[in-house]
Structures are given as structure tokens and as C-alpha cells.
Amino acid sequence: MNKKVIQLLVDNTSGVLSRISNLFSRRGYNIESITAGVTADPRFTRITIVTSGDNTVLEQIEKQVEKLVDVRNVKVLEPDSSVYRELCLVKVACDSTNRNDIMLFAENIFHGKIVDVTTKSIVVEVTGKQTTIEAFLNMLDGYEILELARTGITGLSRGYEDVVVL
């Protein structure tokens, strides 16, 4: 089972996200995460999907997605030539005894931000590669995580060459 990050440039029509997720579910493809947002040109939306499967399946995913009428461009974001980022918000139970410890490694090592603090809890925002986020969450082992929200990864290819001119 290989992992692949696929990026779609799609027409910003109503129901476009449902058409894409529907294709994945009816053909039995995996979606590990999906993110969507409008591009600089409001007529288009960029969608990043993390999926997995053997090579035949991954090839079919690209082709089947390409076939959808609303899809303008399909790009595979190869790890070597792309940047991936994910944002993670985590609410941790803490009090005056351990708050400083959390803040220390969150801010200094993981370049996180403290976005909310109460007497009983703290909310940390960490952005980075998935491995960075995993490492940060490992560091929270031993603390009580109250709530956790992750965006799933989004990404862009590096460089100028494969930019799709709208």
C-alpha cells in the first residue's frame, strides 16, 4: 500500500466536493485526508487528497478523477518535489505545575503557538510536516489531551515549471 498526495484544480461549482468524494467512495478508494480551498482565482478550488492503494489503484484514481467534468487538472505531489503542511490544534489539560513545560517544548522546539490558555487547559497550534506533528504529539505522551483537531495535509509543488496557468 503506497501513499500518494493528489492535488486537483477544480471548477468552483456547487457540489464539486461531493462529486469527488462520491467517486472515491463508490470505487472503493481510500481518503486519508482531504482539504479544499478557493484559489487566487475565485472560479477555481484547489483540493488536496491523501490516498493510498497499490500502484494500479493509484493510477486508476488519477484517471477516474481526471474524467470528472469539473476537474481541470490533476497533479501528483511527489515528496521530493513538493512541500506538504498540516495544521494541528490540540487542547491539553494542565495547571500551574506543568503549563510551562508544555509551552517550552511547544514554542521552542516545534515552533507552535499558544492560542488559548485557561487555568485548566491550554490550546497549542502546530504547523508543519506530518512527521513534525507526530513528533509533537509524541511529546504530549503523559499529558491528558482533551481535544485534538488536524486539518490533513495541503501542499504545493516546488518551482515554476508545472504551474497551471488559469
Place this chain on the structure above:
Amino acid sequence: MNGADAIIKCLENEKVEVVYGYPGVAICPFYNSILNSDIKTVLIRTEQNAAHAASGLTRTSGGPGVCAVTSGPGATNLITGIATAYADSIPLICITGQVTTDLLGSDGFQEADITGAVESFVKYSYLVKNVNDIPRIFKEAFYIANSGRKGPVLIDIPFDIQTAEIKNFKYPDEVKLRTYKPTIKGNALQIKKAVTALEKAKRPLICVGGGVILGGAVKELRKFVEEYRIPVVSTMMGISAMPTEHELYYGMVGNNGSPAANRAMKEADFIMLVGARVADRAVNQPEIVMKDTVLVHIDVDPAEIGKNADFSIPIVGDSKSIFKDLNEYEVDCFCADWISTLNEYREKLVVKRKTNSKYVDPAQFITKLSRKMKNDGIYVADVGQNQIFSCRYHIVKEGRFLTTGGMGTMGYSIPAALGAKVGNPKKQVVCVCGDGSFQMSMMELATIKQYDINIKIIVFKNNFLGLVRQYQHFNYKDKYSVTELEGTPDLEKLASAYDINFIKITKNDQIDDAIDKFLKKDEAYLMEVDIDPMDLV
């Protein structure tokens, strides 16, 4: 001019001549506007059949057939017909009425989220929210349905959009779709590679699918194979791309196909697969075919290539354009030995049948029927044993053979046949079904009567769901479960109730006279043919 008038104008611009459908309040503005047009309407007796009728028309006349039904149950009833068309890549325009826009999403009376429900069976769908979008949407819908890999497009139109005033109606001259551009022309380098491989081949074979017919490439195909003498086999959907008795045609492949065709697939060292998706029924084990064979796969849909079989040379593009390009080449192809081997197979490998003289033999019946049919007659087969008998024993001359190969929807033949007949009033249209499939569509006898649609219906009667019975015979040791068709009405009385001609045969020696009578005049006819319930196909 209101939205409904605009829709009719769009249909006129697309040269639509007939709409099959079933009205309800939500589509009433549309059916009111159509009164001011020359477009013919046919009130079908259940919505599913409106889609099948449109499919029959599409397949025998070119442009996408159109059906229009009401919201809610009308729209959901259409789904099986849409899915059937989708599986066979038949272009359709399906118009559904919808509740008013302010009620959308509130579970109003006869509201169904039809665009959501048909998502996996349409090429594209629209929910019209602004009356001024109607011209653009219809232009796009016809283009999308009828280009690339063809398929059904659904347009859902709320009641208030149909009644809203439209400013400055103008039907667009061209579509502007930023995201949809199907490949038509095949890559020249790939085509050259295919020709080189064909020249090296000792046992070349072309396997044609429905894509050759849908792409309008029949003429180009025949020119190519006749010029270079390359043997041809077909899938079920590819039947009638070649006349059955063409010297270079060896029949249908697959687990219900002809032994000669399957043998040819196994022994070929070069297979050019055109507009076929190598589905499970067509090729038993795609990997066996592949062992040492060079496989050239031509398909307008890039996703089909490599989906079910590994390929050596993929060519994406329209079958007609690619055969035109292939015809530009001088191909050195010497396969006289291969052809004589195949001729031997065709002669020797025939399916042996055990027949019961107490009944009519469907194989004999179909062969005789097709000999007596007009050269350009249209033959529509339903689903079940009748379909397999038809594929095997119907002799296509210059006409068309229609059936649903992908979805296998029972009850397809009568509505598809009547749809084809409305579009081709001068042609002979014969449909063949079993007593099971007949009862799924027999309400259309009323439609046939109402509009004088003179199709010829043959019902193979064995009081069983024959193909399932056969499966239960082989897999469940003759324990028949829910396959006995008790309660089938007396077909003679039924025909008389609808005031349609009727004839019945029970023995082989009645075949000739009955068919002559049945086909003689251009009038609707129902023929009951009693066949052996224990027959195996």
C-alpha cells in the same frame, strides 16, 4: 418567454424531434410549453421506460435521446434507466422537474435530491438555480453527453425556474468548458507503433466493442479489416459492427460467446481491442489472454485503458478518428494461414444443443427470424436466456442489434424498441424478450397502441426466469427458488385487451408461416413462442 419556453427552444436548437416522458405538477410548465413546438411527445407508462425509450432512439438515430419526468418518484423511477444508459455509454438528456427553489432541502411534497441520487450513474448533472443559465446549461449538457465517452446527463429544474421570465434568450454557438476537453485524435506515434506491431504479428485479431458503434466508426473499421484481411471478433455491445456472416467475423467473445471467437482470443499474438472495456463477462481471465499477446487498446476513455487488463500499446482517442488514421497506412499483413485456422474453428467448434421437439427451439426460431427480417431491420434483445440466444443465433445483415450489455436491465427491449421505432418509422423493429422481462414492461403495450408504434414483440414463454433457473440448476442442484413464473396472463387475451395482433406457436414446423405473417405488414404484433422450460443456453 419563460424558462420552460427556453428549454423547448434549446431542444429545438439541438434538433430534438421527440421527448419521452411522464408529467407531474413539477414538470407541467415544460409540458405546457412543448405544445407550441413541433417536438413530438410520447407518454410512456412508467418513467424507467422513458429513459430506455430515449436510449433506443439515441442508438438508432445519433443525437442524444431526451426524456422528461416530474420530481420525486418520477425522478427516482428514472434512475434504473439512467444507470442502464451509463453502463453502456449511451448519451441521454434527462430532464426532471423539481420543487420550487425556496422549498429545496425542506422535504417538500415530491421532493427528491435527484442530482445527489444519480451522481454515480451520470456523466454530469445540473440543478438549475437561475433561469438565465438555461441556454448555457443545455448547450453544455448536449455536448458533454455526446462527446468523449458518451453518457447520460441529468438536468433538474425547479418549478419556479420553469415559470420565471428569461431575458434575451440566445442559444450559445459553442460551449466554453474550462475543465472538460475529451481527446479525439489518437497519438500519431502510438498509432504507428500499433501498425508496426500488426505487421510483425502472425495471428492478429481485432476485438470490437460498443465504442466502435458509438463512435460511428463502423465504415472505417470494415474498410480497414477488408483491405488488410484481419479477423474480427466482438463483445456483446460490439455486435452489428460487422455483419454476422462476414467472412472475417468470428462471433462474440466471452463466457456466453462463440467458441471460435474465444479460441481466436486465446491464440492471437496481437489483439487490437477497440472501444471495449474487457469486463468480467466478456473476457473470462484477462491475464490469460495477455500471456504473449501484444495488446493494443483503443478507447476514448483513458481510464478504461489498463483498468481490467494490462496493455502493450494504449491509444486514447475517438474510434472513428483512429481508424481513419489507420487507413492512411499501407499495412503488410500476411495471415492467410491464421485465417484458414480460424475458418476451421468456426466450422468445427459449434455449440451443440439438445432440443426438445415438444417445444419451439429458440435457436432455430431466431435464425429463421433474422433471415426473414429486412436487411436494415433493428433487433432488440432483452435480458435473460433470450439475450444469449439472440447474441448467438441472430444474423445481423446491415441492421442494428440493441441490448443492454453493461447493466443487464430486464424489461429494456420493449421501451428501447418503441423508442427506436419512433425515430425510424420506416424501419422494421423487432424485439425479443422472455416472459419475465416482458412482464416488466408489458404496460408499454398501451403506449404502442396510443401512438401506433408498430413494433414486433416476441415473447419466449417458458414460465420460468430461465437464466436464473439455469443457474439454480447448475449451482443449487435444481432447487428452484423464486424462479417459477406462475400467474403469467394469457398473452392472447392480453393482446386482445390492448387490441394488438397476436399469434402463438408451440412447434418448430409452425415457425416459418408464423414469422411471415408476423412480419408481413407494418403493424404492431405480439408473438408467443413456447419454449422448453428446461432448456439450457
